[in-house]
Amino acid sequence: MTTHVVEEETHLTLPAAAVEAGRLRFASAGDADQALRLGAFNLAVPEDLDVTAGLAFCRSFYKPATDDHDRHHGHREHGHPDSKLGYEDRPDQVEQLQLESFLWQRYLPGEVTATLRRMRELTLDTLYGVFDAIGIPEEDRELVTGGAREDKGLCYTTVNHYRAGLSDRAGIVEHSDSGFITTICTDQPGYEILHEGRWLPVRERAGHFTVNLGDAFRVLTRKLPRPATAVYHRVPELRPDAGAPDRSSFTIYMGPRYDMSLYQYDTEGELREFQGFREFSVEKAGKLGYEFHSRI
Numbered sequence: 001m002t003t004h005v006v007e008e009e010t011h012l013t014l015p016a017a018a019v020e021a022g023r024l025r026f027a028s029a030g031d032a033d034q035a036l037r038l039g040a041f042n043l044a045v046p047e048d049l050d051v052t053a054g055l056a057f058c059r060s061f062y063k064p065a066t067d068d069h070d071r072h073h074g075h076r077e078h079g080h081p082d083s084k085l086g087y088e089d090r091p092d093q094v095e096q097l098q099l100e101s102f103l104w105q106r107y108l109p110g111e112v113t114a115t116l117r118r119m120r121e122l123t124l125d126t127l128y129g130v131f132d133a134i135g136i137p138e139e140d141r142e143l144v145t146g147g148a149r150e151d152k153g154l155c156y157t158t159v160n161h162y163r164a165g166l167s168d169r170a171g172i173v174e175h176s177d178s179g180f181i182t183t184i185c186t187d188q189p190g191y192e193i194l195h196e197g198r199w200l201p202v203r204e205r206a207g208h209f210t211v212n213l214g215d216a217f218r219v220l221t222r223k224l225p226r227p228a229t230a231v232y233h234r235v236p237e238l239r240p241d242a243g244a245p246d247r248s249s250f251t252i253y254m255g256p257r258y259d260m261s262l263y264q265y266d267t268e269g270e271l272r273e274f275q276g277f278r279e280f281s282v283e284k285a286g287k288l289g290y291e292f293h294s295r296i
C-alpha cells in the first residue's frame with residue numbers, strides 16, 4: 001500500500017532554505033540535493049524585507065499616470081529610454097516591466113527601489129549559497145557571473161501583471177530563465193514546474209519566495225558531479241475571479257551580461273568559455289519562437 005496522500009501526487013512541495021547572517025542554509029542536506037535536482041526551492045522571506053510595496057506596484061504600474069512625476073503608474077507608455085528591457089505587452093496573459101538594477105532609482109517609486117535592493121542582496125547571498133552547494137570554487141565566481149558581488153553582472157527586476165481578462169492564452173508560457181538565479185514573490189498560486197515529465201502546481205509555502213535556477217547554471221555545471229537543473233516553469237491560464245485582484249508577481253533576476261560568455265566546467269573540472277551569452281539568448285528565443293529584446 002502506498003503511503004502517499006493524493007495531494008502530494010498532484011502538488012509539489014519544494015525544498016526549503018533560509019539566509020541567516022548572509023549564508024544560505026537548506027533545511028537539510030536532502031533539501032539541498034533536491035533543490036539542485038529540481039532547479040527550484042523556497043526561500044524564507046527575511047523579517048526585515050517587506051514585500052508590500054512591490055506587490056502594490058504590480059497592481060499599479062500599468063495604469064495611466066496622473067502626471068510626469070508619477071512613478072507608480074504610466075509604465076505601459078513610458079518608453080524607459082535608458083533601459084534595454086522595459087515594458088512588454090506579451091502574447092500571453094502577462095504584461096511585464098523589466099528594469100536593470102542601476103535604473104530602479106530613476107524610474108521606480110522610492111519604497112519599491114528599497115524593497116528590490118533588499119531582495120537583490122538576499123538573491124546574491126542565495127546565489128553564493130548555491131555555488132557552495134555545488135562546490136564552485138570561490139575564485140571562479142566573479143568571472144562566471146561577470147562580477148555579481150560588485151554589481152557588475154546583469155541584475156534586473158521583472159514586474160508581472162497577469163491579465164485574467166484575456167482568455168485562451170497561458171498566464172506565462174513554459175520557459176526556463178536564462179541567467180543563474182531568479183527570486184520570485186507572488187501574491188497567489190499558479191506557478192507550476194515540469195517534474196519527471198509532468199506539470200505540477202507548486203504548493204505555496206507561507207512567508208517564502210520561490211527561487212529558480214536558470215540556463216547559465218545548467219550550462220556551467222552540466223559535466224560536474226552535482227549539476228544544477230534549469231527548471232522549466234509556467235503559469236497556466238488564469239480565470240477572472242470577481243472581487244479578487246489579478247495575479248501579481250515580481251522577481252529579481254541575476255545572470256551574465258550580454259557582452260560576456262557563458263562558462264562550463266569540463267569533465268576534468270577546468271573552466272572553459274562555452275558561448276557568448278547574447279548569441280545563446282538569441283538562439284534560445286528563436287527555438288522558442290519569440291523575439292529577442294530589440295535593444296540588446
Ligand SMILES: O=C(O)CCC(=O)C(=O)O
Binds near residue numbers: 158177191249
Ligand atoms: O509569476 C510567476 O510565478 C513566474 C514568473 C516568471 O516565470 C518570470 O518572470 O520569469
Ligand SMILES: [Fe+2]
Binds near residue numbers: 175182
Ligand atoms: Fe521565469
